[in-house]
Amino acid sequence: MQTTHLVILALYLLAMVGIALYYARSAKVGGGEDFLFAGRSLSSPVMIATLLVTWVGSGTIIGGANFAYTYGPVAGLVFFAGTPLGILVLLLAAGRIRRAARHTVPELLEARFGTGVRTVAAAVTTIAYLGLVASQFVGGGYVVALITPLTPTQGTLLVAAVVTLLTVTGGLFSVAYTDFVSAILILFSLFIAVPLVFAAVGGPGAYWDGLPEQAATATGGLSGLQLLGYFLPLFLLLLADQNLYQRLAAAKDERSARFSTLGMLVSSFFVFIPVVLLASAAAVLMPGINGDESVLRLASEGYLPAVLGGLLLAGAVAFVITTGSSFMLSAASNIAFDLFARFGGDRIGDRGTLIVQRTSVVAIALVAIGLGLYFPTVLDLQMYSYTIYGAAMTPAVFAVLFWRRATTAGAVAALVVGAAATVGWELAGAPGDLNGVIVALPAAVAALVGVSLLTKAPSAERESSGESAGA
Template identity: 80%
Template sequence: MQTTHLVLITTYLLVMVGIGLYYSRSSKVRTGEDFLFAGRSLSTPVMIATLIVTWVGSGTIIGGANFAYNYGPMAGMIFFAGTPLGILVLLFAARRIRRAARHTVPELLEARFGSGVRTVAAVVTTIAYVGLVASQFVGGGYVLSLITPLTTTQGALIVAAVVTILTVTGGLFSVAYTDFVSAILVFGALIVAVPLILVAVGGLPVYWEGLPEAARTPSGGLSPLQLLGYFLPLFLLLLADQNLYQRLAAAKDERAARNSTLGMLIASFFVFVPVIMLATSAAVLMPGINGDESVLRLATDGHLPTLIGGLLLAGAVAFVVTTGSSFMLSGASNIAFDLFARFSGGKVGERGTLVVQRLSVVAIALVAVALGLYFPTVLDLQMYSYTIYGAAITPAVLAVLFWKRATTAGAVAALITGTGVTIGWEIAGAPGGFNGVIVALPAAVLALVVASLLTKAPDRRTLEAAGVD
């Protein structure tokens, strides 16, 4: 156990908790709106930081690294390509999203498709986001188990406690500003680590020759359908990620929302390219290890200088904390705004909604801890959660933004079909080795189109009510 590593991570966690407590003051967070949108006052630099580190969590530094470790750099680029491609789509839709700002994605769907769709979408979103929170807890447990005598489960419990405290105190105020601090740490650690690891490997020619033969191919030994099964979930989640939509809604205006999205696009390359290089270098230096630990073991096994390794591990924890708190906050908004406030008849008031959000954060944390014990790896957990959201919610959201002919029946059909097929595919054991998105997405899109064409088209008033006409 490296004392330097432990000190750096402990210091980082204490700073994060301190920021959360600072923004828990009643003068900052008075209502559910403040808790969720930070008073719609976030500057562009803070927006860029919170967008990128919200998106790149343990699914990048652990799950994505696992994929790159096992299948090579070119396949890794295909896996992560969903991020910049999805951001490009968001770039064109950013102003529409800001203009149609709602508390949640299900609320956006309600404006177009009605209250029944909102309820179904809220349940689906919460299920998916609990899974994503669980993946962050498990990822954090990996980090702590590598540098302390703690087991992965014990480490996950500590991370869960820190993330919950951070989220339940200041809401988006604390999440956004801890994201800003974390972004500086993450970018610095990744950019410095890559050249040092390439030197440790022996240079680029040695790195390339040291990779397994299959890992030097574009597919990494996977079939085209298998590779597509890894690309699509990330891409689809980003297209309609409620987290990102809420961040864009928290921007000061439409221009800030668009500029922040452009900044996120540029920043994304400074995250996933270094992660791919580090993970595949680990495949050369440490063949046969658990791919989930590939980037982390570069630090703990002495392949990096102690200080840089400590910063890299702290950066990994930063990924976990920032993304976990974001998905936790977003899932709590579904429970508070889409379910509780709606079915309570609006009698709870702003302060009551704030209390429900905070209680929901705690509930999500408890369920996420239990779910994290079920899935064997972060990559498995993230693929499952991404697919539920991407196959069920994304087709309906894109229909709101881009297809005026979509109807309520089509949206309901897509939500139920996407969720049902994903869960059924997982229970069946992923036949053929394909991720569920390969069957769930076409099934959901087909259900959306067929049901919409078989029912009456929405009138212009309905389209205007959604705010995207």
């Protein structure tokens, strides 16, 4: 533990709490709409930052780093390749998403498939996002334990408290502006850290020669199917990620939404490439450590100057806090708009919806803490959560956009089968060391297509409503 690291982390956390309290005291958050969409007033720089930092949380700096540490830089780049490819697809739909401006993805599905699909989709989304919130809490616990005398469990509780405070106070206002500050900190610390760590290794040649034998191969010793099992969850989650859809809906206009998505695409390379290089360099410098801590230990073990190491560790906490608050806010919107308001909550008005959202945030935090204790690593937890959402939700969302023949029964089948296959595969112990997406995605698509073809085609009116939602 270094005093410099501790001081920098404390200053960062105080700054984040200060921003949250500012928006809690301001008159900006007038109701549930402002809480979720920040008054649809976010500028392009803030939009780019919040899109980027919402996406790259502990799944990047801890889970993704673990993968690159274990399987090497080439496999690590394949793991992360789902992000830029997914953003390119999202870029084509950014204007449509802003134009639709729905509260949640389940609400988007309802326009085409009806209330029942919305309810099932809301349940699936909430379950998946609970896992993603939990992964941020656990990842934050790792960082705090490296910097302070606290244990990982105590660090997890501290991070959970800060994330919950940020989210429950100002909603997207506080989340987006803390994202902006965090993005600057993260990009700066990663950019400076790479050449310093490579100097510690002895240069690019010594780096490559020092990699474990399997880490120097194109697949890191994984089979093609195993590698695909790591690539697909990230790609599928991004294609239909409710967090990103809500951020784009919060843009000032369609042009800003498209420009912000392009900015996210470019800036993502300045995060993923450094993380892969740093984590794989840690495999040379510190073989045999917990891969979850690979990038973090470069800072805490003295391979970086104290101030820069402190900034990198604070940046890791920034990843965790901003992504955790985003997923928490998004899951609370499912409870408030898709479940509570749908079944009698409309009578309480916008202010009442705000109370439900804030109460839901606290409940999500408590469940996520318990879930985080079940999974052994952040990588395991993120793969499970990504797959539940990506395999179940993405086929249904793409059916709204691209397949008119899809029916309500087919959409329900895809949601249920995709989620059930993921959970069942996990409970079976992931046979063959394959991630659940390899089974869950084909099962969900087959259920969507098969049940849709066996049931009555949707009416022209229903097709029209679906098109307007995705237009």
